[in-house]
Amino acid sequence: MKTKTNAKRRPSRRSNSTASKIMSAGLATATCVGLVGVIGVRTAQDSAAADSSSATEAQASAVAAATSTDGYTQAELDAYAAQLAAEAQRLTDYRAQLADAALTLQVSAGGNVSVTQPIPSVSKPSVSKPSVSKPAAQAAPKPQPQSTTKSS
Amino acid sequence: MSAVIRNLRAMGTDCSVICYAPADSGQLLADAAEARIELLEDCWSRFRSGSELNRLNHRAGTGPVQCSADLVRLVQAMRAAWEMTGGLFDPTILPSIKAAGYDADFATVIARGAIAASSGSLVVDPSPGMERVIVDEVLGTVDLPAGLGIDPGAIGKGLAADIIVDELMGAGADGVLVNLGGDIVFAGTPGDDPAWILGIEDERVAIDHPDRVIRHLEFEPGIARSAVATSTTLKRVWGNGRHHLIDPRTGDIARGDLVQATVVADMGWRAEAAATAALLMGAGRAPQWLSDHDLVSVLLTSEQILTDDTRIGAPSD
Numbered sequence: 001m002k003t004k005t006n007a008k009r010r011p012s013r014r015s016n017s018t019a020s021k022i023m024s025a026g027l028a029t030a031t032c033v034g035l036v037g038v039i040g041v042r043t044a045q046d047s048a049a050a051d052s053s054s055a056t057e058a059q060a061s062a063v064a065a066a067t068s069t070d071g072y073t074q075a076e077l078d079a080y081a082a083q084l085a086a087e088a089q090r091l092t093d094y095r096a097q098l099a100d101a102a103l104t105l106q107v108s109a110g111g112n113v114s115v116t117q118p119i120p121s122v123s124k125p126s127v128s129k130p131s132v133s134k135p136a137a138q139a140a141p142k143p144q145p146q147s148t149t150k151s152s
Numbered sequence: 153m154s155a156v157i158r159n160l161r162a163m164g165t166d167c168s169v170i171c172y173a174p175a176d177s178g179q180l181l182a183d184a185a186e187a188r189i190e191l192l193e194d195c196w197s198r199f200r201s202g203s204e205l206n207r208l209n210h211r212a213g214t215g216p217v218q219c220s221a222d223l224v225r226l227v228q229a230m231r232a233a234w235e236m237t238g239g240l241f242d243p244t245i246l247p248s249i250k251a252a253g254y255d256a257d258f259a260t261v262i263a264r265g266a267i268a269a270s271s272g273s274l275v276v277d278p279s280p281g282m283e284r285v286i287v288d289e290v291l292g293t294v295d296l297p298a299g300l301g302i303d304p305g306a307i308g309k310g311l312a313a314d315i316i317v318d319e320l321m322g323a324g325a326d327g328v329l330v331n332l333g334g335d336i337v338f339a340g341t342p343g344d345d346p347a348w349i350l351g352i353e354d355e356r357v358a359i360d361h362p363d364r365v366i367r368h369l370e371f372e373p374g375i376a377r378s379a380v381a382t383s384t385t386l387k388r389v390w391g392n393g394r395h396h397l398i399d400p401r402t403g404d405i406a407r408g409d410l411v412q413a414t415v416v417a418d419m420g421w422r423a424e425a426a427a428t429a430a431l432l433m434g435a436g437r438a439p440q441w442l443s444d445h446d447l448v449s450v451l452l453t454s455e456q457i458l459t460d461d462t463r464i465g466a467p468s469d
Contacts (some may be wrong), residue, residue: 072214080218083202083207087191087194088220090194091191091220091222094191097183097184098181098319099323101177101180101184101324102177102324104176104177104180105173105177105180105181105324108174108176108177109174109324
């Protein structure tokens with residue numbers, strides 16, 4: 001299939017009349033003024049945008065350097081989180097150490113000992129009543145080598 | 153059954169761990185206990201600049217702070233102790249105790265002689281209390297109001313001993329005793345011994361005096377957990393009659409008539425808080441308050457020994 005060409009000529013936009021030329025010159029001038037205006041506006045906008053951008057960057061760096069909502073930089077918060085993570089790891093290592101001890105105990109006991117790590121409660125007092133006595137000349141059997149008084 | 157005994161220096165005081173367990177596991181459990189003491193001291197000490205507690209204090213006024221489970225537990229215990237004692241055990245005395253000169257490990261304080269320079273009268277205020285300290289156990293956060301700092305005082309040792317005893321017993325030990333500077337917590341069975349026996353020493357007399365031990369406390373073996381804590385104004389003393397006990401009602405050094413209080417409770421932190429409160433209440437009020445809270449005690453004034461003989465039976469000679 002052949003491509004058909006359009007046989008009609010487009011009408012020329014050019015006009016040779018003087019009035020048209022004057023009008024064209026006027027439009028061209030107006031267009032130039034318009035372009036200058038547009039360019040001027042754009043330049044001003046670019047300048048403003050650049051100012052705005054640098055202001056935003058300055059603001060962003062100020063946030064990074066000074067505060068988050070609680071007064072700490074992101075770097076400080078990251079360091080704090082890393083410190084907490086390191087401490088959590090030490091606790092994990094300790095738990096593993098405790099579990100090893102429990103396993104050794106289990107093996108030596110030759111039975112199935114379940115390992116639990118109860119968390120002390122902070123409520124509901126219930127006291128085991130001790131018997132209290134003055135130390136006798138013949139003291140109580142095998143006292144523990146513990147004193148309840150402070151050592152400094 | 154063998155006992156593994158470890159004596160060590162930690163938390164600014166003399167400590168010991170006694171662990172009853174079969175075979176070599178006692179040694180391993182004692183190793184774990186030492187490691188745990190170090191971890192807790194790193195977390196809670198106000199004398200270690202990088203401790204988590206100090207970091208929390210530095211962030212007072214910045215909103216909720218993410219904390220480890222151990223620190224959350226400590227602050228919860230502080231708050232519970234403050235409530236139990238009607239505010240007499242008050243961790244917010246931190247500025248007062250620093251103003252009194254106790255702003256470093258006690259050995260350091262004595263060594264540098266700084267206390268001598270602060271022997272004048274203190275400029276102090278009543279402590280603010282724990283009311284505005286917010287603990288969120290679920291989120292693991294603590295929120296301290298601006299300008300407020302907290303000092304666990306001796307309940308840190310009591311709670312540390314609670315935690316270690318529970319964890320070692322949870323690992324399978326037959327019996328454990330942890331003594332952190334006089335805050336003693338124990339559980340289980342003391343090997344072949346018929347009872348846990350603790351001696352209460354009288355700080356009013358010399359350490360080698362024959363009457364130094366004034367009472368023996370005996371506990372049946374196999375108990376779940378029990379604790380004995382002693383607080384005294386006769387130790388950690390410096391300068392012109394100063395000691396570590398601050399009265400939160402005044403913010404000044406406490407000046408009561410009791411010089412030593414030993415309290416038995418189910419947990420170390422509770423025993424310690426009650427002993428501190430008893431010293432602040434004085435001989436007129438403390439015995440009744442302790443009795444009301446079902447706590448056994450031995451109290452000393454400068455001249456006499458007060459104990460609740462009607463509940464615990466007459467001392468035997």
